[in-house]
Amino acid sequence: MAELPQRQTDIGPPHYEKFLPPVIKKNYGQWSYHEVLSHGHMVHTAKSGDKIWTVRVASPRLLSTTTIYEMCDVADKYCGGHLRFTTRNNVEFLVSDEKNVTPLMEDLKKRGFLLGGIGDGISNIVHTQGWVHCHSAATDASGLVKAMMDEFADYFTKTSLPARVRIAVACCVNMCGAVHCSDIALVGVHKTPPRINAETLKNQCEIPSTISSCPTTAISPDPKTKSVKIKLEKCMYCGNCYSVCPSMPIADPVNDGIAIVVGGKVSNLRSNPKFSKLAIPWIPNNPPRWPEVVAAVKTIIDTYKAGAKKHERVGEWVERIGWEKFFALTGFEFKAQHIDNFTFARETFRTTSSFKW
């Protein structure tokens, strides 16, 4: 290995200005309006009259350097070497010259890129590591995303919905995605308590912090084994103990699965940001294409599309019709698991006699 260059510390990231296209630098803070031209492209017009076209393509987020080089080639050809990523991991090609827009879009299509994600449809799915990289995963993330986006690709490329439908996937309840405030989200869940490896625990884990990691105080010291024990009926399978102590593995191939939550949002438009709420507590892990999960999400989207008013997000629609109607319309079974028994349970109970039959 050749001599390494001189390292530096605490320099932080490069200043963003270095990376901005000239038209953006010039019109920074002076944009006037935008027009969505298709699900795949839009144009922003500045007060000066300058314009910038954005062409957006899907990304699996897990990208090889090979593909990134190819994107760079495209950006060099049409965008003066400028591109960006979005907060939902799509790729945006930034065009300053109108005449490059169509050739760029043609070229991207020819190369197999999927144009879309702009406006009221389904954009990329925010997701996490899953079996590709995380020890904590109760399911894979990338595979779920792929299976779903294949099914819903039209909503990415061309078909509109009443409003944006933001989907997220988290492979465990640590929820590294924006799951808890998404229109629809999948989260990998366990259904069985951790198993204690008393032998390794002694050395691998700090017992007090293991005990205090448990939100339900299910864990207590086990003097006999110099380890810990779990009050099984108190365990809600959150896996927080495993995050703190590797000797308490919780993954269980047969009983791990996927919960679906719906109705969250982060934008403040119309209604306040909302938490996602449980729609289906458990669907089995069925890789590589998780057909039951995809079907359930499709049911939600179809029902939403049929029932929502224009501009109404999933959560706004559900709150307008009521959760009892949501269950009736989707046909999802209502189970004991849907009823909150956690921190703010009481606030979710129906303290009125007004509900719909």
Added chain:
Amino acid sequence: MAELPQRQTDIGPPHYEKFLPPVIKKNYGQWSYHEVLSHGHMVHTAKSGDKIWTVRVASPRLLSTTTIYEMCDVADKYCGGHLRFTTRNNVEFLVSDEKNVTPLMEDLKKRGFLLGGIGDGISNIVHTQGWVHCHSAATDASGLVKAMMDEFADYFTKTSLPARVRIAVACCVNMCGAVHCSDIALVGVHKTPPRINAETLKNQCEIPSTISSCPTTAISPDPKTKSVKIKLEKCMYCGNCYSVCPSMPIADPVNDGIAIVVGGKVSNLRSNPKFSKLAIPWIPNNPPRWPEVVAAVKTIIDTYKAGAKKHERVGEWVERIGWEKFFALTGFEFKAQHIDNFTFARETFRTTSSFKW
């Protein structure tokens, strides 16, 4: 004392049927509609065409037998000996014969009874014992009610509001009135921790149940005195320890006072039942007429009357305009005490950037 009659047990109350006017017995469950004729009287019409007129008068609830006899005299004269009390402690004279209605109302007025309480105005104030009968009282109830109802008598007898305004008074946070779901309510509050009488406590109180009575775990055993001690900064002056243990008196003439809560309701019309929320944390006890309290309630009612839509209850109005506007419009000071730090605090925090300036 003469010989006592033979006691009976577990017989329960007399059957209500014995007390119903004949027209009610006949048309029981067969009423068709009602018409409010004035704040003081209304008529119900049965499917049979029969009618019953109701004339309502105010009651201080604390009634002497003398006054009750007088009411009986009136009911004998115009109502065939039938009357009832309402769930808000008003008295209703039930008239089967239309020609008795006006004479009855005239007679009642002449005798000094106050007719009213029907429809969209201020009906009687639900309240509790106060200094008249309770050891727990941080304020009086009857006096507060009298002071307020004198001020708002017109809303009882003749002037309408956008909707019913239900007022309640509780003399301590045990809240024996319907305070926690009232349009406007007053509650007697303490501001200083209980004082421990270690001498009497030993004998009068069971130490474990005294300790466990404290919602904030402020109380702990004091082995030195064989009594208990209080972590002062944890005490929220709820007085629950005093309910359990008389040796921990909490009443404090200088610092006891009145909190005002607003916006609650119990009906399910339009919006769900609502809890009342804190408007003013503390106003000094100023008997016999509590002018500051009356003025504050008047401010709320005036502001509500000016701003609410027809049929809108106080809580519906406040929620429509937002609490920030409520404070702006009433001019009430917003203080740290308004911010919840109890069980469900988190659910009250503003998790949106949308609010009004």
Added chain:
Amino acid sequence: MGKKYATPLLDELKKGAFPSFVTEIEKAAEKTEYARDLLGLLEQSYREKLTHWKHGGIVGVRGYGGGVIGRYSDLPDKYPGVAHFHTVRVNQPSGFYYTTAALREVMGIWDKYGSGLTNMHGSTGDMVLLGTNTESLEAIFAELSSRGWDLGGSGSAMRTPSCCLGKSRCEWACIDTMALTNEITQHFQDEMHRPAFPYKFKFKVAGCAVDCIASIARADMSIIGTWKGDIGIKQDEVANYSKTMDIQKEIIDMCPTGCMTYTGGKLSIDNSNCNRCMHCIAQMTKALSPGPERGATILLGSKAPIVTGALMSWVIVPFIKLEPPYEEFFELVGKIWEWWDEHGKNRERIGELIERMGFPTFLKGVELTPHPAMIKSPRRDPFFFWDEEDIQR
């Protein structure tokens, strides 16, 4: 009888439009020493801004554990008339209807043995006879009960149930509130008179969602009448209302579910989206009426804020027919009390217990089936329990 004490502060409260409780005490003071000394004691409280009642001791009548609230003044020497000042809770008849004969009878007993002061009624619903001494209690009870009256509840017991007047005078009542309330009261006499629960338990029965008895806020079990099927509409009466009311603004726009339309003078309701809030019916009572299949929603848990905060009752049975002999209903109450008895701590209300143990656990314990009507929204955090039968081994 002249005045025993100067009461300048209380005298202020005799002025003004609203009837005065001070005047009432003065009227009683013409008859009883209790009331005379109450005026003195109360004036002192007004002066000092301090209650002068001691923590109540336990007093009562033979064979009962409740129904009387013991009360002693802390200034017995100064105001001997109120040295004892106990309250007798007399169970009211359902709906608070009285004949003058019955009322006179009770008041007569009270004049004989008590202060001549009452609360008509207490917040729970009882006729509250305010102020007597320990010695008189047995006599009062004998006189009352021999004439068909009984005591209400107090302590850790079933409390006196109460209700709105329901079918007796209201066109909206979907259940017979007075019959049910009377039935509950009679059915559970033992539970009411001999406290054996972890804490108090209250029933309140409302004939419809208007809830004129505030049941949802003040009863451990709130029973609220409702219906299934379509709201009845009389279009001719709608037309009449349109002359005096802005139907679009006052009705259509205020319907919380947006399920109503008013076009071409015709009112229509999409009943499948109506949540039966009662707004439209209340405003247009001649034109609209509750649907045909009548019953009630049962809700559980409300109470005042001590200790973990105020609760409103929440739905545990979305719909139940409530007709005599109410077997299904009493069976359910039995199961709930059994579960409470088994798991409840001392001074823990049923609502607090359910919160502590979890609503799903409660449902299982009393064999009720989860239903979306029980919740406003499903849980948000994906932490939930499974039973052995849900697990594959």
Added chain:
Amino acid sequence: MGKKYATPLLDELKKGAFPSFVTEIEKAAEKTEYARDLLGLLEQSYREKLTHWKHGGIVGVRGYGGGVIGRYSDLPDKYPGVAHFHTVRVNQPSGFYYTTAALREVMGIWDKYGSGLTNMHGSTGDMVLLGTNTESLEAIFAELSSRGWDLGGSGSAMRTPSCCLGKSRCEWACIDTMALTNEITQHFQDEMHRPAFPYKFKFKVAGCAVDCIASIARADMSIIGTWKGDIGIKQDEVANYSKTMDIQKEIIDMCPTGCMTYTGGKLSIDNSNCNRCMHCIAQMTKALSPGPERGATILLGSKAPIVTGALMSWVIVPFIKLEPPYEEFFELVGKIWEWWDEHGKNRERIGELIERMGFPTFLKGVELTPHPAMIKSPRRDPFFFWDEEDIQR
């Protein structure tokens, strides 16, 4: 290079319209053993429905406590290429803008030392370089940092701040999100690289209430641009929109505060009742624009559900001007961290701490004044604390 393992399950995921991560791994597998063995390991996970990663050990670069996530396979013998498979978090430039030159440079380094696989970007915002071994870490860091790149955060430290693109391309940005984000990142380099907090702390900056960076759900401190003053209205553009849009239905009826009217072709807004939700502006961007006085609302506390349930950030500063040198802002952050440091338990996020200690206590601790904008509604239960100065002695 041919296939090292048969991957029938993963192959299924190469089909379909959406770009495939499997194809991406295969592309990298043409270059690196890491990616080749990742395919084998992942196929096994797909077969067994089980992760094959061990609990990460602590690895990193000299002088830093974070920026690298250690990861080891539990099948190192079977898939030696992923025996080590650490992640390097490279701090992205604000707004995720790149020149192709810069991107190629980073990718070149990664091809040299790593798996050739990336996440563009991680959920927090970093460029995530996915998979390398412990030995390569120092080299990667030297190559990156010598070219002007630095690592992002991990562990109990300030995490890599991120933002929406703000003023760079959006007409609604009320603050310069990219400038502020860069400023925060640079200002707190030490706090990011050397974990010394009770737990992680994240910043996210959104230019307006649309919140395209999901700050309110995913940042301990969420900074959201907003305005004071009247929304700008161009009536001629309103008229244009009226040709393609049902303004009454889509705008007026959907305004949450009901503060808009549209009569006689003229749009009016009662700005004193507008809550600045952005709905109308978003739908009619040519006609409407944020008001003149620009700044931000600061919210605190959001996080994922472990342990007491998910939180969204809540308002702690209703309005602040955010302009260089951001003194007031940095001072506030300092006070908050100090208070957290003093009171926070290990693994307790700031939001959880505030909840545990009480919001009023927090406000006092960091010297902020209570304001109705901080709450959706005041407390309901009348239990509250007073200070010594509120008491009369």
